[in-house]
Amino acid sequence: MECYIGIDLGSTTTKAVVMDEDYNVLGRGITNSRSNYDIAAGVAKHEALIDTRFMLFRNAMKNVAALGDKYEIFMDELERNFRLEQYLEQLIDLDETCTKASENTRYTEWGSDLTEALAGVFKRVALEAPDLFAPGAQRKSDFFRDIAGSQYSTISEEVAKEADTPFDVLLNIYDRSIIDVENRIYTETTNQNLMRALDRTLVNLPDLAPVADEVRTEVQKVLGIDLEETYVIGTGYGRARLPFSKDHIRSEILCHGLGAHIMYNDTRTVLDIGGQDTKAIQVDKDGIVESFQMNDRCAAGCGRYLGYIADEMNVGLHELGPIAMESTRKVRINSTCTVFAGAELRDRLSLGENRSDILAGLHRAIILRAMSILSRSGGVHDQFTFTGGVANNEAAVSALRELIKENYGDVTINIDPDSIYTGALGGSTFARRAVEGIPTEAVA
Amino acid sequence: MNIKDQASTVAEKEDSMWKQKEMINENYELLSTANERGQKVASTFVPGNINELLMCFDFARNFPETNALQNAMRKKSGGMIMEAEKSGHSEDVCTYVKADLGMMMKGNKGPTGLPMPDPDLLMLSYTGCFTFMKWFELVREQYPQCETAMLHVPYQADGNITKNMRDYVVKQLKEDIIPTMERVSGVKFDIDRLREYMIQSQKAEDDLVYVLQSAKNKPSPIDAYFGGVYYIGPIFTAFRGTTAATDYYATLRKEIEARVAAGLGPITPEGVMKEEKYRIVVEGPPNWTHFREFWKMFYDEGAVVVASTYTKVGGVYDNGFRHDPQNPLESLADYCLGCYTNLNLPARTDMLEKYIEDYQADGLLINSIKSCNSFSAGQLLMLREVEQRTGKPAAFIETDLVDPRYFSPANVKNRLESYFQMISQKRDRAA
Amino acid sequence: MSVQKIVDRCQALYDDLDFNAVKEWKAKEEGRKAIGYMPVYVPREIIHAAGMLPVGVLGGGDQLEVIHGDAYYQSYICRIPRSTIELGVTGRLDCVDGMLFPSICDVIRNLSGMWKLLFKDKYVRYFDAPQTYDDNIGGKFYKQEMQELIEGLEELGGRKITDEDLNNSIAVYNENRNVIDELYAYRSKAPWKALTSEIYLLLRAGMVLPVEEHTELLREYLSAIEKEDRPVRDNCRVVLNGTFCEQPPLGLVKSIEMAGCYIVDDDFMLVTRWLQEDVPTTGDPVQNLADAFLHQSAETAAKYVDTEEAKGNFIVDSVKKYAAEGVVFAAPSFCDPALLDQPMLHTALNNNNIPFTAFQYAENSGQMQPIREQAGTFADSIKLWSA
Structure with missing residues (x-):
């Protein structure tokens, strides 16, 4: 089947969206960005195609009447097992x-001690793997680098103690190796992994034995469908070096504008706060960009700033929002300068100010910067769509809602949980249009 | 285009370019030997320079702004700026100033490697830029014996030149500047000599205006920004009023006339630009440290600059102003008062709007320069105004004049391409 | 009134970003008008003579949330124009009927044009000042500048401004300047009593109060402070320089004092002390104001110094006059005049063996810790040297 793919290479993550010829989104994929753009784009695309395959499975399994109410359990088991096989x-x-x-x-x-220690580490990491993908298990990240890294580090620390091999040597070996591993894409083994995952699933769910053959046939059928990469459009921060030819590149502004329009047809203003830049885009009723502004050279107020704060406070990035939401008192923070952020934070903490109040102030400061960029681009018009990683941060969203209301009155604010894929969505739409011969006209 | 055309294009390009290069090199040679030859040297600024008057007193003319940008194009400015910052100059301030001071600290060798002379006169034409005043106060520290002549050119705050402003400038020329020049140079002022130079200026100015306005053609035979900075070189600096400049502009005009006749686009460092896809008006000075790289981001995308305000900093001639041999001092005053950065923001906005219409441009691009508040403060409002009035899209990028640390290629390219694609998206839709 | 009461009143005026004092003044009489002006100097006598209230507009300080103002400026431009625009576009400056933008730097100069574009119904004037000080040249130009201002305000106010009006206003401002001189002299004599953080607020009050009322307030402070008993601290005496346009947050002034420095001279709100002698109250007032401007005005980075020998003398003189032991340079980030000027002032101080320290601020700086530390170290080193 024809697949239209949009890939958005961001400074921290790379996203891909697969679309069919009727502009339906089939799959999404995401990976951590890395210095090799080819690989990042390749992995994201591969992940999106896997996601597409799962979408097809879901559709196919709905036809297996015998599955009945086991459908959800089956699909969940199959996906987790597939991730386990991949891992x-x-x-x-x-x-x-x-x-x-x-x-x-x-x-x-370190001689043979080292070899043995390594073997011991990996044995235990592999042994613990199924638990990581067990039903209901929480993973901090879905990226191999993060999961394996954290497992390896914990286990090797213990092994090092027992085996008399220095921990830092083990870590050093890991650091040298992970980059190589990350730079490989495992496209050829996907189907085998899927079949293995299916086997595991059928073992784990013995109830399904009566319909096993039927399920197996449907899975085989779906695996037989060729996902043809009909057209690919790339976009993103690293666009200057994107691994695509010129015809296959669209600016991130155009892609974000269109993506937001596809998600919410009545969007007129888009705000995207990413890792390293903030974009404010005005689009017309067809998703065509009217004007745009980005943060200037100073990256103050971008997502990265929250990263520094999280490091400074020694908490996870995703914990910042919830802590800030506990604030009871307004604290004004004037510096969104990443260089000074840490110092200001320490200064205030030392003055005895409350951690959540300071964090709430910091979130507001970031959103204030974004408000200025919005104002620069022509203000906020109904409807307003907020995208990017920071859109998942509840404290940032709450500050934004407040400031939008103060400055622009009642405006519908759209936030899609998948807003991180906005650029890629726009890209895939452009890909579909390119083949249809529509340069810019909207379809919706 | 056939091979013959190509050959003649290259030859044309070399004619005026080569001439200019020779003029610049000769001037640096002249400056390097001025002290020992006993020729008096005046340092002065581009906007509102009174070159013809300086020539009346046989001054060799040195332009620190030009030195800074020439050093930047030769990748030498970065080290000079760091040198100045090391000695206590703030990171926040103008890098032209720091490049100039840094050059002195590093042995005072000019861009071509020849020594720069000690000035005998700092001709401080305070026109359209506050920093000029501090710049020469700083240079003066290094040359305590050197006289400074202040020519205060009032700001065109209400968008017009009043009698009070003109009288003030003329009075300064008559009662202060000319007597100082006489004293420093030992040459008696001869107003007829000034008139003679101004006749030359006028001719060159006519030809320059022809060249700049040739961009109204489609395709434009010139790039009025990246090419434009070469075209304004002689007339904005030590050569206005000389026959060399007049010759240069006559030659240049002939070349452009031929390009118009042949329907050719502008010459770029990689040959003639093939397809003119975007016609852009640019506000703000260029970046000099990555000049070629910056230009390439335009011509690779088929973008040609059809009008720019930077090519008006040393005189706005396309509104009809010419140096007037009949009223030499008054016309010098009007020249100074009329330079681009001495215009108020409403006047600058009107000018951009007019350029977009007259040159049938697709939009406005502002290259905002960190060093230059005179240009930059208020540009975002100008952008908004022009966008509203013309309905054409505008975009904003940030670079610096001569600080290589402040040019981020990926960032600039990203924005430029977004901008060009936005224009094309809008155009496709309109079609 | 007690010192505390006076200071509280000034603090309230300072905190009020809505210019309620101006609104109240206007409301007292039908048709009253107010004219805003920015640093560093305008002849307020002319506004006063027109029956209008001169209002010093000094940015938004550290309490104003700047959203729209930031939209107009790149990150490398100082703060004062952003917050001033914020005050304008949020309607807080609706109470001023006109704005004057004196020649101080390119940013404020361009702001005059922005104001014209943004507030088309207001009287907006860029007030140019000569950088040449010959009576016949710069003086003539400046007189004409003032004449144009007079005509503009006459039109706005709908009435003539007579020489008598002007001479009366000159007298009123002479009085104000005299009291401020007294205040500065008093602080120099007893810096532990007349704290600079209070003096700052007193001067700020003069930006929005009618001058007569301000003069009265200053007198009350002077008599009240005399009775106040405050502890003498072992502080060193410093001159503060660089704060002539964008204002330091009050916390910065306090931090310098807390760190062990008595500020004995400064360049806050120079408009109040620009003319250093009494301006004659008889004869041609425009001529008199021009003479005072050309020959008896204060010095700051925004003003040209025509000879190398004279460069920096004013700061050396100030150190001597106020028996200061050092200079604290506090310049707003991205302030062209202050930052370009500073190296030359450093030279002048070095030549006179006067120690100095330097840091930058923004009107909304939140962190004072580094400044406290730096000022504290400077104070300690001075004490060490003089010991």
Whole structure:
């Protein structure tokens, strides 16, 4: 089947969206950005195609009447098992890469102890893998680098103690190897992983034995569908070096404008706060960009700033919003300068100010910067769509709602939980249009 | 285009360009030997420069702004700026000033490698830029023996030149500047000599205006920004009023006339621009440290600048102003008062609006320069106004004059491409 | 009135970003008009003579949330024009019927044009000042500038401004300047009593109060402070320089004092002390104001110094006059005049063996810790040297 793909290479994550010829979104994929743009784009695309495949599974399984009320459980089990298989596959690769790296002369003094320690670490990491993907298990991240890294680090610390091998040597080997592993895309083994996942699923859900053959046939059928990459459009911050030809690149402004329009047809103003920049875009009724403004050279008030704050406070990025929401008192923070953020924070904490009040002030300060960029681009018009990573932060959203109301009155504010894919969505729409021969006209 | 055309294009390009290069090099040579030859040297600024008057007293003319930008194009400005900052100059202030001071600290060798002379006169034409005043106060510290002549050119606050302003400038020329020049140079002022130079200025100015306005053609035969900065070189600096400049502009005009006749686009460092996809008006000075790279971001996308305000900093001639041999001092005053950065914001906004209409441009791009508040403060309002009045899209980028640290290629390219694509998206829809 | 009461009143005026004092003054009589002006100097006598209230507009301080103002400016431009625009577009300056933008730097100069574009129904004037000080040249130009201002205000106010009006206003401002001189002299004599954080607020009050009332308020302070018993601290005496346009947050002034420095001279609100001698109250008032401007005016970075020998003398003189032990340079970030000027002032101080320290601020700076530390270290080093 024809697939139209949009890829958005951001400074922190790379996103892909797959669309069919009727402009329906089939799948989404995301990965952490890395210095090799080709790989980041490739992995995101691959993930989106897997997601597409799952979408097709879901549709197919609905036809298996015998599944009945087991449908949800089955699909959930299948997806988790597939992620587990994917994880195990990369783990094996990581194991081999680490082992190879340990043979480097710089580690000779640790000799066979090291080899044994490594083997011990990986054995335990693999053993713990199923738990990570068990029903209801919480993962801090879905990126291999994060999950494997955290597992490896915890386990190797224990192993190091027992095995008399220095922990930092083990970490060092990991650091050298993860980059190589991350720079490989496992496209060819996907179907095998899926079949293995299916086997696991059927083992785990013995109730399904009577319909196993029927399920297996449907899965095989879906696997037989060729997902043809009909047209790909790339966009994003790293656009200057995107791994696409010129015809296959659209500016991120155009893609974000269109993506927001596709998500919410009545959007007129779009605000996107990403890791390194903030964009305010005005679009017309067809999603065509009327004007745009981005933060100037000073990256104050971008998502990255929250990252610094989180580091400074020693909490996770996703914890900032909830802490800030506990604030009871307004604190005014004037500096959104990333350089001074840490100092101001320490200064205020030392003066005895409350942590959540300070954080609420910081969130407001970021949104104030965004408000200025919005004002610069021509203000806020109904409807207003907020996208990007910071749109998932409740404290930022709350400050934004307040300030929009203060300055522009009652405006409908749209926030899609998948807003991180806005640029990629616009890209995939452009891809579909390119083949249809529509340069810019909207379809919706 | 056939091979013959191509060959003649290259030859044309070389003619005026080569001439200019020679003029610049000769001037640096002249400056480098001025002290030992006993020729008096005046340093002065581009906007509101009174070059013809300086020539009446046989001064060699040195333009620190030009030195800074020439150093930047030769990738030398970065080190000079750091040198000045090391000695206590703030990171926040104008990098032209710091590049100039840094050049002195690093042995005072000019852009071509020749030594720069000690000035005998700091001709402080305080026109359209506050920083000029501090700049020469700072230079004066280095040359305590050197006289400073202040020519205060009042700001066109209400968008017109009043009698009070003109009288004030003329009075300064008569009662202060000319006597100071006489004293420093030992040459008696001869107003007829001034008139003679102004006749030359006029001719060159006519030809320059032809060249700048040739961009009204489609395709435009020139790039009025990246090419434009070369075209204004001689007339904005030490050469206005000389026959060399007049010759240069006559040659240049012939070249452009030929391009118009042949329907050719502008010449870029990579040959003649093929397809003119976007016609842009640019406000603000260029970046000099990455001049070529910056230009390439335009011509690679088929964007040509059809009018720019930067090419008016050393005189707005396309509104009809010419140096007038009949009223030499009054016309010098009007020249100074009329320079672009001496115009108020409403006048600058009107000018941009008019350029977009007269040159049938697709939109306005502002290159906002960190160093230059005279240009930059208020540009975002100008952008909004022009966008509203013309209905054409506008965009905003930020760079600096000669500070290489402040040019972020990916950032600038990202915005430029977004802008060009926005124009094209809007155009497709209109079609 | 007690010192505390006077200071509280000034603090309230300072905190009020809605210019209620101006609104109240206007409401007292039908048809009253107010004219805003920015730093560094305008002849307020002319506004006063027109029967209008001169209102010093000094930005938004550290309590104003700037949203729209930021939309007009790049990150490399100082804060005062942003917050001033914010005050304008949020309607807080609706009570001023006109705005004067004196020649101080390119940013404020361009702001005059922005004001014309943004507030088309207001009287807006860029008030140019000569940078040449010859009576016949700069003087003539300046007189004409003032004449145009007089005509503009006559039109706005619908009445003639006579020489008598002007001479009366000159007298009123002479009085105000004299009291401020007294205040500065008093602070120099007893800096532990007349704290600079209070003096600052007193001067700020003069930005929105009618001059007569301000003069009265200053007199009351002077008599009240005399009776006040405040502890003498072992502080060093410093001159503060660089604060002539964008205002330091009050916390900064307090931080410098708390860190062990008595500020004995400063360049806050120079408009109040620009003319350093009494302006004659008889004869041609415009001529008199021009003479005073050309020959008896204060010095600051925004003004041209025509000879190298004279450069920086004013700050050395100030150190001597007020028996200061050092200079604290506090310049707003991105302030062209202050920052370009500073290296030359450093040279002048070095030549006279006067110690100094320097830092930057913004009107909305929130962090005072580094400034406290730096000022404290400076104070300690001075004490160490003089010991």
